[in-house]
Amino acid sequence: MDWLGPEEWQAVRLSLRVAFWATALSLPFGLLTAYALARWRFPGRQLVNGLVHLPLILPPVVTGYLLLLAFGARGPIGELLGPLGISFAFRWTGAALAAAVMAFPLMVRAIRLSIEAVDPKLEEAAATLGASRLWVFLTVTLPLTLPGILAGAVLAFAKAMGEFGATITFVANIPGQTQTVPSAIYAFLQVPGGESSAARLVIVSIIIAMAALLLSEWLARRVAQRVGARS
Amino acid sequence: MDWLGPEEWQAVRLSLRVAFWATALSLPFGLLTAYALARWRFPGRQLVNGLVHLPLILPPVVTGYLLLLAFGARGPIGELLGPLGISFAFRWTGAALAAAVMAFPLMVRAIRLSIEAVDPKLEEAAATLGASRLWVFLTVTLPLTLPGILAGAVLAFAKAMGEFGATITFVANIPGQTQTVPSAIYAFLQVPGGESSAARLVIVSIIIAMAALLLSEWLARRVAQRVGARS
Amino acid sequence: DQITVFAAASMKNALDEIARTFEDETGHTTTLVYAGTAVLARQIEQGAPANLLVSASVEWMDYLEGQNLIVPESRVVVTGNRMVLIAPKDQAKPVEFNENLDLDGLLVGGLLAMALVDAVPAGIYGKAALSHYDLWDEVSDRVAQADNVRAALAFVALDQTPLGIVYASDAHAEPRVDVVARIPSHSHAPIRYPAALVAGQSGSGAKAFLDFLTGAKASGVFEQHGFSVPGG
């Protein structure tokens, strides 16, 4: 398609990469958090629950600013990870981190609900067959939760594709590195005559997100069929 | 508390009002949409599903811009509603509309999942007792969905409290009318040294959103108890 | 060299053009990063990989200088701007912007679009000008404040508000608005866009770009985009 310039294509590719990794890497944490919130009763549970929801509650700019303070090159966590070769500051990894944090509450919510729907009796049955808690989780809870995980992941992906406020505040808007589609749209909207360029990018993001959504609904239905609704 | 100035208090009150009405007024539509997506098979269902998710996918600024185009004083819907005395442009009602739109996907997701969890056999039973579809919905589906509705509502409320990009793009920032807490925070962050004022407002929004979250978890647990999990 | 320039978002059109010319002439490559000045300043404070900052705000540049985050000697003003009062195209006749301005009459119940009046430079200048002519108190509760001056422009361009106060450069580029008054520049602090090398990141390329920005070619481009050379 020649109606997107090379820089715009770059933004699309980057957004996809950012959203993919944001989703993929936050999934294990999302699962763990959702499982803990759904199944464990520990002191501070409500605190964790609240923390997870924070990025939903706060204006994205604030989240981005807090990320900048914590994970920036001069931030405490940034300085800790720096020597390990892990750097988020002003790199696409940082955009992924910002997107992951912003999408985290959505992911956890969706997964948590589907974990709560898994019958603990099946988990008990697995235990009597010799499966340790971890195995039970991996072989019973996890597969039965798959539709919810899928839903959570695609929600997170969609959110990650659209995230802007936290990303630009945390890692700026560096073409080819941190300029995602939403930041590109933002940049276009900042200049006169940029609306049509912005509109083209908007359409691209809609197409991608819709495709992800449809794919996930289809996958969820297939999984649900295989797993057998209400069996 | 004297550590918030009168204008900040005003923003807090306004944010609460905006979030409350955004949640309350979008709830019926959220319910209807969730029910339709969960229970009806109609052509264009995936389209509706996609549309509902749009505000999640698009950068908020874009959503705000589109709202401005549609509901602004010169927009097609705005011109339609104007004569009826309904105006969103630059009024707190517009802030509520923007917040509602942005929160809508979260609300619908949560409610839809809990509707899908209601056993259709109970709905059948109600029909054999003489209840029309509407009555079945009101007396069986709805009460059994209550925990999910609560969850959806509080999620929407939290999101509405934090919404900024779409709101300011749509209805700007008019102190006392459309200056919500997030726009106030944003304004503080634009000037050097504004961080501490911003931080105070951030803390206030966290407290409010957390309270809402805890309240909803507590309510959901009570409802779930009354309704009897897995009965 | 590879030069990363952090620049105020509202300068995108002009700077993109200048950077292209610069690249063609020197063989350096530039990466332009646009965002609100506040965001950029904070990021530089956190070690952003910027060689150069072009700010829309004198205040933020002062702040960075105070933190020793820029090279003070390199600080220059690259261009300037004026404030204008605008209206949707063909809806208002030109007026004089002074203490006799009948804002009420012009607004006919509508709102005045501006950038955030206490936070964003364009808003701060505009508010200063209104105050200067004792017009501020009269309209203060009828100002629709956008998060950036572009959004304020959009309100007027989309005919949502009958009036707006924006930079001349913005009005210049937006065909859907008319300038109904130029705001006398003495009514507010001078509008300047300071640029400086970022401390510890200043290569020769960055220095060259900074020089280029103050050069005649750049001034021409700025002027084409409605910016006005300081003092001019």
Place this chain on the structure above:
Amino acid sequence: MTLKVSINHAYDGFSVQADFEAPDGVTVLFGRSGSGKTTVINAVAGLLRPDSGCIEIANRRVLDSKAGIFVPPHKRRIGYIFQEGRLFPHLTVKQNLQYGQRFVPSGVVCEDLDHVVDLLGIAHLLERQPVGLSGGEKQRVAIGRALLSGPELLLADEPLAALDETRKSEILPYFERLRSELSVPILYVSHSAAEVARLATTVVVLQDGRIARQGSAAEVLSDPTVMPTGVRAVGALLAATVKAHHADGLSELDVGGETLFLPKVSQSVGQSLRVRVPAQDVTLALTRPEGISALNIVPGVISQIRSGDGPGVMVSLETAAGMVLARVTRRSAGQLGLVEGMTCHAVIKTVAIAPEDVGGPAAGA
């Protein structure tokens, strides 16, 4: 006719084609698992829209595929008792009971809550939530809920199947009371001969989606060729009247002039009841046996001897008490030289008659 059904419905690989009319009283749809009972009853309820057909409830046409009529379930004025109760978990027992009341068309005289609560013995449960109820209690509430919706027809799909024996015998009497004390006709799905014996006015036997037989309970139960649950369920259904209750715990019944002793029955003297005598519990003797513990010995004439595939033959004996069936081994029949027309005695062990085989007065029987 209370109910006229004539439907066709095809699933993947299974089709139901049922055509029957049900008079007042209790009509039992009888058939083994998978024979299509639920399909039929759901079509009557309107929960399933059959491919084609015609259904009339109390002279109202609720389905007519040709005329394009399909009355939705909530307008059919039925009460449906499901196998699993399906109580509303968010309502108390009382609210569950009252659920259908608000939908009763005005002008319809409907059962009274207190009366139904009394009838079903659930007064002590009214304020409880369904979650804590036992299976039997749940079913009683479900019955009450269906009754109170003012139905013109009660449907019940194996309402006792999920219950254990004790609970079953707890609930069965309530259905008997419905039959005798209320005027609502009932369509009752079951695969239990005991339930048919106690409840049925009419039995409709379904086999592989087709109606195999329709008739009175006594006719169907005594016919080994249609009994869906096998030959062990075949038995005679005798109409009896209570003559006396004795101090030793026995009740004396009059069955067509013959006397039958049973463990104490719940009916009072003078009341009529029906007793199912399973064929396998009847021993035949050529002469009246003496010195034997069985109290009930009824003479009769062999009217038919049918043999099936197994080691047994089914002997029908015309007695004063009515037709009595005895299932004996082919070997015995040979040894005793049983032939049609021969006179012999049916020996019925008093304690072998299970309580679930002794039912309330047979309406219309």
Place this chain on the structure above:
Amino acid sequence: MTLKVSINHAYDGFSVQADFEAPDGVTVLFGRSGSGKTTVINAVAGLLRPDSGCIEIANRRVLDSKAGIFVPPHKRRIGYIFQEGRLFPHLTVKQNLQYGQRFVPSGVVCEDLDHVVDLLGIAHLLERQPVGLSGGEKQRVAIGRALLSGPELLLADEPLAALDETRKSEILPYFERLRSELSVPILYVSHSAAEVARLATTVVVLQDGRIARQGSAAEVLSDPTVMPTGVRAVGALLAATVKAHHADGLSELDVGGETLFLPKVSQSVGQSLRVRVPAQDVTLALTRPEGISALNIVPGVISQIRSGDGPGVMVSLETAAGMVLARVTRRSAGQLGLVEGMTCHAVIKTVAIAPEDVGGPAAGA
């Protein structure tokens, strides 16, 4: 001893205090609903941590509240068959069966998949998902799954309760085969006398959370005072050997020298089996009745006459076939002048012995 249990556990308003040892073979935990059976078996499985107590499985101490030992379920080496199957819906039947295999400690010789599949007759189901299986098929897969996890003890909590009669008689033989063909001991919860009769080596009777009785199946079944499901379930358990199968569909059994004819049994000639003769199906006669259709007439001496509250008395008859119980009315007993020490004849109707009362060879019995 395969299993030693000694636990205390208190719920709100109900407490269980159970103390028993189970030898090899099948131990049936017998008791009515709510007596605490599930509580005990869950404690053995480790799904419930009782307030206090001590449990040993195959000489491994899996619970010792004093020593603070609590081995979690997955390390107890048990196989648990639940009432509702609890198959994993996302796995095929084969994957369900294999689920536990990977957790079998190395070195443990474990059942072979093919053998178990054969034993349970589920070869044709292997590739299917559990959703489409019938209740009986589900339970067979659940049994196989438990077996293949290499358990040192099989637990089963009313594995047949959710099934109808036909399915029940389909599954029972598989448990018998487990008992006779495999060496795994079984703890089996039930409230059905027929299941006890067919399966139990040892019976532990639970009443209100306490052990009311422990003994062999024959002892417990013949004791009306502990039979949790009431007097109608009481009966004698006879150990028999197949003598011949006859062409007319009858099998001839030798029971301590006496001959018993039953509808054809599945065991082959020479094999031993047990037959439950329900007391209510036995008629007593003072002299050997002639000209009667019952084929089985066993003489014996009355060893005991017990009367309960009802109209019946329980008569124990010492016969060559073993102790036979007859439940007759008090009136008959009086009329016949039955007293202890008297000789009389038990008349057992051939067809009255239900198939579910005829079981495989009694291990250890």
